[in-house]
Amino acid sequence: MRRHAALLLAASLTLAGCGVANAAEGVVAAPQAERTARESGLKTAIFAGGCFWGVEGVFSHVKGVKSAVSGYHGGTKRQASYDLVSSGITDHVEAVKVTYDPSVIRYDQLLRIFFSVIADPTLKNRQGPDRGAHYDAKLVPMSNEQLAVARAYLAQMTKSGKWSQPIVTDVVRAKAFYPAETYHQDFAAKNPNHGYIQRWDAPKIAALKRLYPGVYSASFQRD
Known part of the structure; x- marks a missing residue:
């Protein structure tokens, strides 16, 4: 992982998850969001919020989430590879497809978690130490x-x-989602001592546990 090894040098940057936790934690869904989120049966949604390791790592510890798959949203199948996407020459974003049980965790609750401990909604084409359009929050x-x-x-x-800067996270229509390479799946769980995970993603999972103990699952959720 040449990219992530190099980006450890950016340790002085503010961790996106910790930086936005208090703001997003205080936002509650509007009544319309509460009503329309009460769906039945398993549902899926896609979240792009920087490096997919952390997005997947957090959602995999949420009760009611049945699977969290790292991958690439948008672009073409031919270009949906880590080397090409991370080079910034494709139209993909790193993303995670989340399958969840809305009777346990609603979509608006997933949004609250997303903006509390994963993504800073005021950043465009970057999250944490990562830079580029493929790291945009969507x-x-x-x-x-x-x-x-x-x-x-x-x-x-x-x-x-609650945010001092404009919120720039986009809502975009669903396009093709391509699962990432096998070694990216469950990366945080499989590599807890990896430098990038310890510096940027473990604190996000810890924040989930601290802020939302009722939905935190110590057991890593898998298919």
Whole structure:
């Protein structure tokens, strides 16, 4: 992982998850979001929030999440490889497809977790130490219900005034999602001593446990 080894030199940068936790924690979903999030049956949604290791690592510790798969959203299948995407020459973003049980965890609750401990909504084309359009934070709803919730939640965030900078996270329509290479799957769980994981992603998982003990699962969720 040449990219991540080099980026450890950026340790002085603010951790995105810790930097936004208090703000997002205080945002609650609007009534519309509460109503439309009450879906039945397993649902999927895609979240892009910087390096997919941390996004997957956090959501895999959320009760009700059945699977979290790292991959590439958008672009073409031919270019959906780590080397090409990380070079910045494709139209993909690193993303995670989350399958969840809405009777246990609602979509608006996943959004709250996302903006509390994973992604800084005021950053464009970067998160944490990572730079490039393939690290942009995006919400990718997979249904009209999720679309309504996502828009309502971002509007609520903007209205709250808890961020000093404009919120720039986009809601985009779902395109093709390509699972990443096998070695990227469950990366945080399989490589807890990796320097990047310890510096940037372990604190996010710890923040999930601290801020949301009721939904935190110590057991890593897998298919």
